Amino acid sequence: MCTNFIKKIKKIMIKINNKITKSNFKSGFIGVVGRPNVGKSTLINELIGRKLSITSHRPQTTRHRIHAIDTTDNYQMVFVDTPGIHMGNYKAINSYMNRVASLAIMDVDVILWLIEVGKWTKEDLRVLEHITQIDVPVILCINKIDKLKSPQEVLPFLNKIFQKYQPTDLFPLSAFKKNDICVLRELVLQYLPKQTLIFDADYITDRSEKFIVAEFIREKLMRHLKDELPYDLTVEIEQFEQDRNLQRIASHIFVDKASQKNIVIGNKGVMLKLIGTEARKSIEGFLDRKVFLKLRVKVKQGWSDDKRALASLGYD
Numbered sequence: 001m002c003t004n005f006i007k008k009i010k011k012i013m014i015k016i017n018n019k020i021t022k023s024n025f026k027s028g029f030i031g032v033v034g035r036p037n038v039g040k041s042t043l044i045n046e047l048i049g050r051k052l053s054i055t056s057h058r059p060q061t062t063r064h065r066i067h068a069i070d071t072t073d074n075y076q077m078v079f080v081d082t083p084g085i086h087m088g089n090y091k092a093i094n095s096y097m098n099r100v101a102s103l104a105i106m107d108v109d110v111i112l113w114l115i116e117v118g119k120w121t122k123e124d125l126r127v128l129e130h131i132t133q134i135d136v137p138v139i140l141c142i143n144k145i146d147k148l149k150s151p152q153e154v155l156p157f158l159n160k161i162f163q164k165y166q167p168t169d170l171f172p173l174s175a176f177k178k179n180d181i182c183v184l185r186e187l188v189l190q191y192l193p194k195q196t197l198i199f200d201a202d203y204i205t206d207r208s209e210k211f212i213v214a215e216f217i218r219e220k221l222m223r224h225l226k227d228e229l230p231y232d233l234t235v236e237i238e239q240f241e242q243d244r245n246l247q248r249i250a251s252h253i254f255v256d257k258a259s260q261k262n263i264v265i266g267n268k269g270v271m272l273k274l275i276g277t278e279a280r281k282s283i284e285g286f287l288d289r290k291v292f293l294k295l296r297v298k299v300k301q302g303w304s305d306d307k308r309a310l311a312s313l314g315y316d
C-alpha cells in the first residue's frame, strides 16, 4: 500500500518535471539593485508572492545577498536581492554590503534598477556608475508612484532621468500595486533565456530556514529600535530544533556596546518582549508551525568594524 503510494507520487513528480522542462520554459537571474530604502526587498516579496526579504522604513535594512525563487509551469525567476549601494559610512560592514551588492549583479540575465520617484541622489549616481560597467539589459523601475497625486506627475521626472541614462526599459510603478507587479513580471520574462530549471522546482530560496529566521528577528529590531542602534546589532541563531510540530529557537542579539544592551531589553524587558512576540508570529507564518523563541542580548564590542568578528557572524 505504502510502496504503491510512493510509486504514484513519483509518477506525478516525473509528469510535473517533464512539463517544467518543456522546450519553451524560461529561467534566469534577475539582479535587483538600487540605493538603500528604494523598495527593493518589498518589490521582490511582491514579485514572488511571499515574504522572504526583510523590509523597514530605514535605509540599509538588507545586509546580505538573498536569492528569492519563483517557479511556475512556464518559468523560474531567481531574484537576487542585494543590500542598497550606499556612501559615507566606512565601517567594515558597510564595505561588505557594497561589495555584496556589486558582485551580485555581475552574472545576471537582467537588472531591475530601482529609484524613487522625484528623488535623485548621489547614491543613485553611484549605482549608475556600477550599472554602466555591466553589459546586461536594465529595466529602470521608478518606484513609489502611489505617492503622486496623479500618474502624469511622473513625466517630468522620467524626462530628467532619461537625460542622464537610457535604460533598456523604463517602468514607473508602485510595489504595492498588484497590476504593476503583473506587468513587470511579464516584462522581466522577455529577458530570460529559454532553458530548464536552475534550482529544484520546490526551492524558494538559496538560504537556509535558520538564515531567514535570523533575518526576521533583525527586521523587528530594525523596526522598533531608534536612531543608530539597529545598525550596531546583529542576530545569531544558537538553537534551531524541531520537536514534532514545534520549532525551538534560541537566538543571540549581539550589540556593540554595554550601554545598548539595556535599551534593547527595555524597561522591565518590555522592548525585548515586543520584538520577540512580533518575530515569533512572522517566523510561525514562514515555517508554518508553532515556534518557541528565546532571545538573549549579548555585548560583542566592535563587531561591525572587525573583519574577523564579521566573518564569525556570517558576513563573509
Ligand SMILES: Nc1nc2c(ncn2[C@@H]2O[C@H](COP(=O)(O)OP(=O)(O)OP(=O)(O)O)[C@@H](O)[C@H]2O)c(=O)[nH]1
Residues within 6 Å of the ligand: 034, 035, 036, 037, 038, 039, 040, 041, 042, 043, 054, 055, 056, 057, 058, 059, 060, 061, 062, 063, 082, 083, 084, 085, 143, 144, 145, 146, 147, 173, 174, 175, 176
Ligand atoms: N509608498 C510606497 N512605499 C514603498 C513602496 N515600496 C516600498 N515602500 C516602502 O519603502 C520602505 C523601504 O522598503 P524596502 O523594501 O525595505 O527597501 P530596500 O530598498 O530593500 O532597502 P535597503 O534594505 O535599505 O536596501 C519601506 O517602508 C516600504 O514599505 C511603494 O511602492 N510605495
